[in-house]
Amino acid sequence: MSDTLATTIAxxxxxxxxxxxxxxxxxxxxxxxxxxxxxxxxxxxxxxxxEWNQQDPIHETSLLWEDQFMLRLRxxxxxxxxxxSQKPKSRCLHVLNRPDVDLIDNDKxxxxxxxxxxxxxxxxxxxxxLAITATHDLVWQEGLKIKLKRVDILNCDAAFxxxxxxx
Amino acid sequence: MNYPETxxxxxxxxxxxxxxxxxYVSPSIYRLECKHLFSNCWLYxxxxxxxxxxxxxxxxxxxxxxxxxxxxxxxQVHVLYNRCxxxxxxxxxDRTGNTGKFxxxxxxxxxxKTDGCLLxxxxxxxxxxxxxxEAEAARGMTPVGAVHNCRGFIxxxxxxxxxxxxxxxxxxxxxxxxxxxxxxxxxxxxxxxxLRYMHKCNWKMLVENQTDTCHPMVAHESSAGTAVKIWEGMxxxxxxxxxxxxEIIAPFMSPYEFFENMGIRTWPNGHGHTGVHHSIHSKxxxxxxxxxxxxxTHGEEKAKAxxxxxxxxxxxxxxxxxxxxxxxxxxxxxxxxxxxLVESWIxxxxxxxxxxxxRTAMYNRMIxxxxxxxxxxxxxxxxxxxxxxxxxxxxWVNVQRLYEEGEDLEQEAVxxxxxxxxxxxxxxxxxxxMTMTMxxxxxxxxxxxx
Numbered sequence: 001m002s003d004t005l006a007t008t009i010a011x012x013x014x015x016x017x018x019x020x021x022x023x024x025x026x027x028x029x030x031x032x033x034x035x036x037x038x039x040x041x042x043x044x045x046x047x048x049x050x051e052w053n054q055q056d057p058i059h060e061t062s063l064l065w066e067d068q069f070m071l072r073l074r075x076x077x078x079x080x081x082x083x084x085s086q087k088p089k090s091r092c093l094h095v096l097n098r099p100d101v102d103l104i105d106n107d108k109x110x111x112x113x114x115x116x117x118x119x120x121x122x123x124x125x126x127x128x129x130l131a132i133t134a135t136h137d138l139v140w141q142e143g144l145k146i147k148l149k150r151v152d153i154l155n156c157d158a159a160f161x162x163x164x165x166x167x
Numbered sequence: 168m169n170y171p172e173t174x175x176x177x178x179x180x181x182x183x184x185x186x187x188x189x190x191y192v193s194p195s196i197y198r199l200e201c202k203h204l205f206s207n208c209w210l211y212x213x214x215x216x217x218x219x220x221x222x223x224x225x226x227x228x229x230x231x232x233x234x235x236x237x238x239x240x241x242x243q244v245h246v247l248y249n250r251c252x253x254x255x256x257x258x259x260x261d262r263t264g265n266t267g268k269f270x271x272x273x274x275x276x277x278x279x280k281t282d283g284c285l286l287x288x289x290x291x292x293x294x295x296x297x298x299x300x301e302a303e304a305a306r307g308m309t310p311v312g313a314v315h316n317c318r319g320f321i322x323x324x325x326x327x328x329x330x331x332x333x334x335x336x337x338x339x340x341x342x343x344x345x346x347x348x349x350x351x352x353x354x355x356x357x358x359x360x361x362l363r364y365m366h367k368c369n370w371k372m373l374v375e376n377q378t379d380t381c382h383p384m385v386a387h388e389s390s391a392g393t394a395v396k397i398w399e400g401m402x403x404x405x406x407x408x409x410x411x412x413x414e415i416i417a418p419f420m421s422p423y424e425f426f427e428n429m430g431i432r433t434w435p436n437g438h439g440h441t442g443v444h445h446s447i448h449s450k451x452x453x454x455x456x457x458x459x460x461x462x463x464t465h466g467e468e469k470a471k472a473x474x475x476x477x478x479x480x481x482x483x484x485x486x487x488x489x490x491x492x493x494x495x496x497x498x499x500x501x502x503x504x505x506x507x508l509v510e511s512w513i514x515x516x517x518x519x520x521x522x523x524x525x526r527t528a529m530y531n532r533m534i535x536x537x538x539x540x541x542x543x544x545x546x547x548x549x550x551x552x553x554x555x556x557x558x559x560x561x562x563w564v565n566v567q568r569l570y571e572e573g574e575d576l577e578q579e580a581v582x583x584x585x586x587x588x589x590x591x592x593x594x595x596x597x598x599x600x601m602t603m604t605m606x607x608x609x610x611x612x613x614x615x616x617x
Binding site for chain 2: 048050051058059060061062063064065067069070072073074076077080082083084085086157158159160161162163164
């Protein structure tokens with residue numbers, strides 16, 4: 001990605017966006033959560049709806065609707081000494097399809113990438129798999145930052161056990 | 168082992184200060200619970216706002232029994248077992264829907280009125296002279312034993328005979344009343360789908376945990392304690408708003424003294440609540456406009472009295488918990504000795520500002536979701552206990568904190584908030600409703616004794 005800005009806000013390319021989504025998934029898979037937190041805009045939100053095609057994150061229950069305070073809490077908790085449900089720690093793997101770049105607007109510094117992926121999480125003898133669609137709404141703030149990450153789970157209406165890491 | 172279906176066998180498992188581990192791990196005990204305990208008790212089915220129009224239905228389970236809750240043509244809510252009386256096919260599979268004036272089985276098109284009565288059978292002449300009118304199948308879809316609508320909350324007793332709704336719940340209904348009285352329109356509405364969280368543990372562990380006030384500051388230190396630590400360490404320019412996480416999660420880290428002083432009240436038949444004097448919900452910020460709306464409904468004195476109650480968790484034995492101050496209901500559906508589906512529902516206070524609903528939804532996802540940092544540590548404890556109880560090392564589970572010799576669980580009482588009296592109260596009720604329909608001893612044993 002170019003370090004210099006011309007008259008437009010940015011000159012982000014399709015490849016830059018795809019690389020960003022891949023890099024984000026890799027940070028989660030490798031447990032580099034502190035690096036992962038730097039990817040977010042200060043007002044960035046992580047949304048995992050409970051219902052298929054859910055529109056309202058505020059007045060209906062969601063699985064996650066978390067601001068930067070909550071995400072930081074989540075990350076610090078994962079590193080904590082008395083985090084009993086993470087003794088031993090979980091591991092996860094995001095297996096990505098080729099992301100679809102739905103929006104590149106360098107004038108306004110706004111971008112949207114939609115990625116279908118398989119998410120696998122494991123701990124001890126248990127392993128589960130989620131089929132998910134991740135929608136990244138990104139903004140240019142001297143670099144790409146996540147404004148909204150929406151994660152739709154294919155079987156969002158099923159009963160789950162613990163989902164402890166971040167799809 | 169297979170337990171005999173007798174009072175003597177069940178009584179041996181429940182002592183005043185401890186209960187046998189087989190209550191949690193034995194498949195035989197679970198089968199007996201389904202046959203006796205869950206049948207004799209009043210169980211929560213659903214809320215009438217889920218079926219507002221005639222023909223609207225909602226499918227769920229009462230323990231292991233699939234049922235349909237449906238609004239009949241006379242506007243009453245009925246609860247029917249979800250099976251066709253012909254071959255057993257479940258009549259409704261959708262979780263919600265509208266069936267019009269009748270149910271129609273998708274297998275052979277037998278149809279039933281929404282109160283369960285048999286309406287029509289195709290090619291009915293094939294049954295002429297066969298004595299169909301004598302058959303169980305001709306009675307239609309079977310209703311449960313009794314149904315009661317308590318301010319919109321639908322409860323059912325599966326046993327045809329038994330304790331009345333009023334006698335079963337008694338004074339405990341004050342918690343449900345308080346939750347509904349918080350709505351300026353005196354009415355609640357279900358909002359959205361419930362969180363559905365599968366627990367590989369016995370249902371009793373979940374119900375006991377609702378009034379376990381000695382675990383939050385230990386099991387939830389990783390979430391609540393870390394939240395407090397981050398907030399204290401943050402640079403906060405003048406006027407920085409407290410993050411919602413702090414208002415919801417941080418009170419879990421309150422010291423033992425806070426929980427001791429909040430108090431626990433128990434009622435007969437296994438019901439009880441934490442937060443008699445105050446609770447973790449006491450310090451929630453005020454929502455503009457809400458008090459005025461509530462005063463318009465109740466007058467100032469009653470409106471203030473309604474909001475002064477900050478009951479934390481009210482357990483309605485055997486399998487639900489409600490939180491009046493944030494309009495939430497958790498349904499612990501026992502699917503097996505080591506399998507419990509937890510559904511967490513939220514309600515809108517009709518006539519109240521939307522900000523209250525936003526807080527309700529926030530609490531639900533922060534605390535009750537399969538993705539909740541608080542839920543993770545609770546489930547970890549339950550599942551470790553379920554595995555630990557399998558050992559031969561010890562046979563009993565201890566519930567004697569603040570036990571008093573000769574305590575009378577048939578009497579309402581208010582005690583120190585860290586007592587395990589409410590757990591003992593639940594086991595007392597467990598024994599009562601489990602054995603209500605059992606003989607003292609098995610027939611063979613009686614003969615041997617005589």
